Amino acid sequence: METNLTLEKYPGLISTVTIGSEGEELTVGGQNALPLLFKEGNIPNPPKIAFEVWDIFPGDFDPELLNIYGEEAKDPFAWAELGINKCKADLICLRLQGAHPDYGDKNASKIAGFVEKFLCRIKVPLVIIGSGDDIKDNLIMPACSEAARGRRCLLGSAVQDNYKTLVASALADGHNIIAESPIDVNIAKQLNILISDMGLPLERIVIDPTIGALGYGLEYAYSIMERARLAALSGDRTLASPFICMAGQEAWKSKEAKEIPGQGAIWEALTATSLIQAGADILVMRHPKAIEETKNHINILFGGK
């Protein structure tokens, strides 16, 4: 029996954001349909995986992660190469945790120097995220932005109360920006408006909706992402940005990741793959096994599309 599907056609379009220098770039976004509903429109870019790397040894990480990284975790370059070569990640997400006052408090010029060296060694598209301390990040990020000029990175993160410094750097040095909001569609929209008021085109913004892991707010994040996507596809340009989700960071915070060996990787994979259904365009991940499972999953879903 023939089934006639009722297909929706949306007038809106998610921006296409290009990350990486000429010749080595990748694109995210560009879809005009809801996640995985291929018959309703065009979904040109499958979700990408970013491998998370710190500029210092991640002493806080779960022992299971440290175990699997081995010696590589002590050297950011080797660690990144592990992500590229072994895990086949599409991007590297470099977190400048060493600048945080409680983690080494490295100064701006030290950090910028390190970023320069990193950029020489690592040639894939790059996400560069600050330490999380607003005052420090406002010092280090402009320096890193300048050091990375020409590499068209994705810099993070701008928040509603502290966005001007990062946006100014992104404008000056030709980078894209992560706009982070606390699981709130209105704030996500307001932040995008504030950023574009400064002159940065909407096509250079990626939204971090602040996800929660499975069991820790995953479905809340899912509903926010879904609402934002629906608004964007219905024509709201200020919400029409690709999503970046910190799946690794969040999943490994959970009790479940720590309590049974092997469960952490599963938790991370489940968080990441669920978010694909919500429209995640970049997943920032940690465990090689989780990455493998997620890549497999993406290939199956997008295979032949």
Add this chain to the structure above:
Amino acid sequence: MRKFKIIFRPDNLTVEAEEGKTVLDAAVSAGIDINSSCGGEGTCGKCKVRVLKGAPDILTSGLISPRERKNKVFPACLTVIRGDLEIEVPENSRAAFDAFTAEEPSGIMPETKEGEFKRSPLFASPKGSVFNFGFSFDIGTTTVAGQLTDLNTGKILGTKISGNRQAAFGSDIITRIVYAEKPGGLKKLNRAVLESMGRIIESLAEENKIPLKEIHGILCSGNTTMIHLLLKIDPAWIRRQPQLSVPSFPTLTAKKAGIKINPAGILKCIPGVSGYIGGDTVSGVLAAGFYREEPLCMLIDIGTNGEIVLGSREYLAACAASAGPAFEGSGLSCGMRAVSGAIQKVEIDSKTFKSAYLTVSGDPARGICGSGYIDLLSEMLQRGIIDKNGKISAEGKHIRSTDNGKEFIVVSGEETRAGQDIVVSETDIENLKRSKGAVYSACAVLARHLSLDLSAVSRIFISGGFGSRLDIEKAVRIGLLPDLPREKFIFLGNSSLSGCRKILLSQDALKEAFSIASRITYFDLASDPGYMEEYGRALFFPHTDLDKFPTVKF
């Protein structure tokens, strides 16, 4: 109970207070009006005072910084009396930028259209008495306005406004209702409003050389909670489900009510609709007049309770926005009522960021009133001094950083009366943003309930204590009022007071008021599932959905 002497500086007032009472209690009995947004609960931090002499007990609070503790600055409501004390009350902690004096408002009250209602004063003088004077009062949560009228001729002899002294027990009605539930609370709140009214009555009677015994009646217009507290009726059920008001307000003699006019004089109150829509809204609708006309109209009261009425002669719907006292100048660092010295019009130079301003009565600037703030916000947005979120994002000699965030200097201390800078801080802007967000989202929700688009409204009446002017264009630009053709807006001044006056002079108008009250349908915003979403969207200048404000471009 041991009693101790508390001396207040710089007022040099001394009161006796019982051990265990707080400095805030003592200040109230001394007649010193200290800010207390939270009604003495210890949560708002607005009642800070300095202990000059003595050793009171200080209850714990996260609101005191180490520097304040070192300087012996504590919240008055958390400072417990255990011995004699000498206390300094700083300017910032005093309720409202100016003291509670009865002042002439600068607003124009629309005159009663002749022949609209048959003249028949509500109150009569006793046989043999030549004179007959009456008062109409608008009892607002933040501001009380009283008007003296010669009931024989219908002529207005004077109008004065004053702060509502109940502000010492909370800046919003819920806080005051909670306070009234405490032992002795209702009595204190009742006394506070009677004092505010009494000052206005005495002042106007004296100015016009009228003996108090020739005043034979007072008609009161106020929100439901205010009238309950005035009549000393327990308001507890207003805030509890099913949120009930007393079904009708009793008429009292002045003696029974505790008001100093002719003891046989009458105190009457205009009927309200529900717990949160009171006689002041009914009075405003009467003043605006659209309840008996065809076209769809809206009445927006930009006061502490932000009542909105949408309708025509076919139906009337109302809701209350709970906007807060920001547009009446309360709770803001340099806010004041629209009386002499209040900045009411501002333009900011795009290059120097210097402000050119006009004050009410042209007096040297003392602070900023509601219309002044509306102008300021619009100008600051236009000049890029603040971003759409309300954060100061420019630099210059008129912008400085303080411990509590940035502030924009409107007038430097050299030009002001008190010698202090007049500023608007990021906290002020946040307060104003919330107030305007509440008013706008209430309008949007009410329209949604009636399945109407705001563009269907023919006239929008604005009521509020703004003084003689409200810049409609700027009010739209900041997202306080909907983006509609500007000719549709009519500024009524204090519509509660003008409606009250019509009723004072006509028993037919009183009948009409009862009819209007019975026709208004109340929509509760607190229980509306879409309200918070709508409110959140309105917390942006002009609005998160920029499409709603097509004529506004910064």
